[in-house]
Amino acid sequence: MCLSQYCHGWRRLALATPLLGAGVAATASAAGNYEFLAAPQTDLNRVFRLDKATGEVGACQYGLKEGSSIGVTLCYPPGEGAKAGTFSEYALVASRHTGEGGVFRVDLRSGMMSICFVLNESSVVCTPQAK
Missing domain, CATH: 1.20.5 (Single alpha-helices involved in coiled-coils or other helix-helix interfaces)
Structure with missing residues (x-):
């Protein structure tokens, strides 16, 4: 007491x-809501970023800047098909194809997949989801 x-x-x-x-x-x-995965292409220094809850995909890579010894980080925003979608549980998967610059975005709940890549050095786009 x-x-x-x-x-x-x-x-x-x-x-x-x-x-x-x-x-x-x-x-x-x-x-820890994000997942990061390098593109499988062996001569490309690109990393994809995935929001695991919304499926939104972006990418960044190293770029040379004229007159600078450091360089810059070039980032590509989500474009068509890569913007936030239906709330679920997403992941990124790289193929083993060494010439592939894109990655697969998979919906772990539905089994749907799409392929995401940088289009015209301007934005990340993803194909329509399919099963």
């Missing part, structure tokens, strides 16, 4: 700790 005024504070802390833990777990599960 506690006779001090501090016991009430400890009791409140003990009751609040599980709630704080649940909040931290929810934040941690929201983090």
Whole structure:
């Protein structure tokens, strides 16, 4: 039995700790919503980015900048078919074809697939989903 005024504070802390833990777990599960995958093409330094919940696909690669020894990061925004879609569970899969500059976007819940690639060095596009 506690006779001090501090016991009430400890009791409140003990009751609040599980709630704080649940909040931290929810934040941690929201983090890591992206997946990254390099294009299988061996002479291309392109990496695709996927939002695993919405299926949105973008890509970035290294580019040379005239007059600079560092270079730049060139990023391509989602274009036709690559923008956020139906909420699901998506993943990226690379083929083993060393000349392939694109990647497969798969919907793990429905089994639907599309192929995503950079079109005309302007944006990422994806083919219509098929099964």
